[in-house]
Amino acid sequence: MSHLFLLCLLLSFLNFAASQDDVVMQALKSSLNLTSDVDWSNPNPCKWVTVQCDGSSRVTGIQLKQKGIRGTLPPNLQNLSELVILELFSNKISGPIPDLSGLTNLQTLNLHDNLFISTPENLFSGMNSLEEVYLDDNPFPSWEIPETVKEATSLKNLSLVNCNLTGSIPDFFSSETLPSLASLNLSRNNLHGGLPSSFAASSLQQLYLNGQQLNGSISVLQNMTSLVEVVLQGRQELTGTISPSFAKLDSLETINLHSNQLTGSIPTELTTLPKLRILDVSHNNISYCDVPKFSASVKVLTSGGGGCGESSKKSSIVRIILPVLVGALCLVGLGVCLYAKKRRRPAKVQSPNTNMVIHPHHSGDSDAIELAVAAESSYSHSGSANSDIHVVESGNLVISIQVLRSVTNNFSEENILGTGGFGVVYKGELNDGTKIAVKRMESSASVVSDKGLAEFKSEIDVLTKMRHRHLVALLGYCLDGNERLLVYEYMPRGTLSQHLFHWKEEERKPLDWTRRLAIALDVARGVEYLHTFAHQSFIHRDLKPSNILLGDDMRAKVSDFGLVRLAPEGNYSIETRVAGTFGYLAPEYAVTGRVTTMLDIYSLGVILMELVTGRKALDVTQREDSVHLVTWFRRVAASKVRDENAFKNAIDPNIKLDEETLASR
Template sequence: PIPDLTKLHSLTDLRLRDNQLTGLFPSTLTTLPSLHTISMLNNALQGPYPSFPLTVIAEIGGANANSYCLPAPGKCDARVNILLEFAKGVGYPSTFATNWKGNNPCDGWLYVTCDPAGNVIVLSMAGLSLSGTISPALAELGYLKTLLFGNNNLTGVIPTQLASLRSLHKLDVSNNNLKGKVPQFKAGVVVVDGNPNLGTRSVSDPAAHGPSAGLSPYTGGTRTVAAPASPRDTWEKNRTWSSVGAVVGSVVAGLLGMGIMLGGLALCLHKRRKCGSRRVRSPNANVRAHNRCGSDPEMSKMTSSNSTTSGGGDLSISGASDVHNVDARNMIISIQVLRSVTNSFNEENVLGRGGFGVVYKGELHDGTKIAAKRMEAAGVMSSKGFNEFQAEIGVLTKVRHRHLVALLGYCIQGTERLLVYEYMPQGPLSRHLFEWEKHDLKALDWTSRLIIALDVARGVEYLHSLAHKSFIHRDLKPSNILLGDDMRAKVSDFGLVRLAPEGKCSVETKLAGTFGYLAPEYAVTGRVTTKADVFSFGVILMELVTGRRALDESEPEERMHLVSWFRRMHINKETFTTAIDRALEVSEDTLKSICTVAELAGHCTAREPYQRPDMGHAVNVLSPLVEKWKPTDAQNDDYYGIDLDMTLPQALKKWQAFEDSNVDGSVTSTDNTQSSIPTRPSGLADSFTSTDGR
């Protein structure tokens, strides 16, 4: 940081450019009475952009030359000021200066995680070699849930103000050089291992001055701040009690303690039986995922422990620091859990690689599988990659649909950045459409392709018009459409998703996506609407019909671009039939269906956005092709429903007998879901009287 120069009243020329100066630009420099020229270009200064008098020639640089919060004089965001106050306490590290730019800490700031509302909820700064003190200003970030400061060289005390954070569930300050007493947090919040000069009790805790009546906070080798114990010291120090009173008191206390212990044991057993648990086994650790009963049904807890057994028993010892909370609302999962379920990111578990990093498969003990997308190391991750990481979290925590891949959680710990999804065992559509022979797969039949198209249409329709806000995917393509074992499709990869503007306006953004699927107006102007996704969907329909890629450089130039080639082939029926994928068995009915899809694909890829339909229309076109309903024989006695000559109990018995005889069903819904019309109202008795009927 720049030192205090306020006493240099005669200073006229100050040139400190091209250094690695960090910290705030001292506002006192703007008031030096004799200053005529100042040059601060190409440093790493932060905070507000300084404002000098017109008489001063100031070369202080814009946002590119330094790291000011704004490109012109003005106030920084309150969150920025708080985080810069923390940076001040640790000496303004250069890693903060180079990665904390702009006036929004939720926009790509390294080590900072926000919720969708823009509140800072996680600071993950473990292992950054930070030295200095923890600023009490962090208590002003009222939504903080996790503070990870372990494995640094922090000194001083833990600020008592942090105990006022109501949402805080973890403060890890292990392996530092902190001293003093620990403020009074909720039980299990603070991890303080490796701080030999740090007390384990707050000053206000009576148990800090004598033996504790409760469990030791060192259980399992990991030290956490325990809940306040009863003031046993007071009883021990009061030597005026009679021996009889002492004996009686001991007996009563013992009985009371035993009662509480038994009651607690019974409650634990009841909750364990009610909630259940899942254990994840790996060579080095056990991870138990507990369903949490109580006021918050969305919460679960995962416990990871290095297990030790004695005499072949099933007992395990786990430290408190091995407990990791997974909240369905912020969905933070610890790196220890992910290492355990992926067998330490073993190469054998790699599902795929890309510009973002590597995707690993993980498996829980019950066979439930996950896909963990592990980003490249945070130190070398581009701002684009980090923005996509945050965008995916932001979108998938807001939207849920059966045809969108579900985000199960994420991890931001040290330099680790991971996204955890549900596992789609059949992989991307591109694998089955373009590479099925290479992977020794069966070619997709037309019915499967129709169902996949409808699944994708419904997923994108939800993003555009059925979610609480309208989203634009911007990178819809076969490799981002994943298939389950039932060959049902889900849209994935939401790193480029943008919030759609209200009304018919477009939003201007940096060009992103994949060539071959980009709508013309988006590729040329960078302005995008939901109709850009419609264009991409039309290209996918063409790929389903032809089995060809959107852009194939191995083909001659006239066949390289699928959209233009498809339009030429679709002019007449004879040429069009030659364009259909040879892997398809084309009957007369199939050809009619293919022609309908081809016509829809043409409309979706129209040159002008207003000429394209919305995704709701695509769903309406595809649904009848997939979900065909045929009437039963009208001469059948059962066709017209209940015989009106029957009594109601008789009709119900016949209805039930009919259900039992058709338990397997003659018509299967392609959605594999229950009918929206129940066969019998829930909770209805097998028989009832006419009075019950009324």
């Protein structure tokens, strides 16, 4: 009799639990705006598409992924105590992520690429079955990696990419605390500090920490014996040398230390790593004398470093950044002041012949492709005539017009990203998932044969000579009859102009001060490379917010090189046809047509004024005496003597000011 009672009690409990699941699922259905292809009309949630249940009608899986669904998550979601998989990625679900501490059986939590605005304070608490977590690409406010991660003792993969993490990396990623953790991806956040010592005692196989603000030594890596891939690239301040002990990590396949402050040389011992495929130590202070000979299967990248046989030099970025920042914060018209300081009557140098025809060929640098200039010739291609995509002898990708029509939906208006003097820019996606931006020249014969063709050649000429993290990358091009198309990396956050001047109508958040400062530094570094570190010195001639593109991580890249010119050596100028955008042109250039690298410095100063004030270089909606930003800015600077609040009143009201920011004046 007692056994029968217990059985009845158990059945009652199961029925109650199942009915509780029904309540939660109905709440979830009500809180989401489901798309037409998601059928949740049946009264029984276990019959719904994308929902899985066990034999007791308990919900074990919800997989609503890549549907574009809007809405929020109900607060009682944690009552689905038998839930094993929750996958809602690539939707537009917003609001807070609710308390999930009751999901003790949850193994997979995938909420990446949504619009969630916060995480619960007890995230990971009680979730000791959790194996995979993906919260990438959500617009959370600043938050730190929570201590409660330690409670997820079964965790194998933790991915928190581009979700506004701040603070330092906590020191609990060891095998003792998280024995199963194999992959840690914290890329494109705002983490600072050093690599924690607990990494040495971890079982990590993949470690991705690119795009941070990390510093300190990388020595802990040499003790991570399970490591297969390590990616630490991205304008960081990691220091020290690459130890020969890395050769003991015989599972290593990828070592990416691009753009740090590493010194020393590449140890010969690394050539013994049996599985190594990529070694990227470019843009460090490493000596590239006597680079060890690796097997042909290993790709070794060493560009932009300490060189060979010469001591490391301090970057001349201070020459650009410091005057710009100090000038703006002190309300001195930076561009005007710098331009006036350098102003003098230069010697005359004739402009090089602009009627050039470009032929690709290899340069001496394996990481840069040069384009030779000839007086009369045509582009030369290689590869099968029937091929859709092939590589010319320079290594540049030539993409057929058929492929570009396909990936842009036949150049559909829905795919338009923007327009310019060259033509129209379209968004596309290749078969392998690579997103691209396709710049299409206007196809009329007059445009192709004149200005547009010259700009087309100019962009290919410049971008195949240079590779820099703050210059937009050219992926390929197409020449087909009158069609001229350039294919670039896709920058998903659009232009700086959109974020500065059109954020309300595009329903964006205004840029905060930290982000504006980072963008200013990025642009200045790109300009510095053009002027100083490229194989030849170039003048952009059209720096402005609409030619500054932003990536997923909101880092900036300079684009649109159609008006670029080679810079003359010494204290000379080039005489050219005046080109560019009014408001960003140095006054003397607009009058004489003579250009030096100081033209770009002037434009950079104007952009910085726009970042500080939130006003356009030329704004006809302002009073007549305030239309021109530089003129107005100089008046504000002059009035600072009489009015100590002049600076504060000139700052963009959308910037939240604190005493530290104001003190930096």
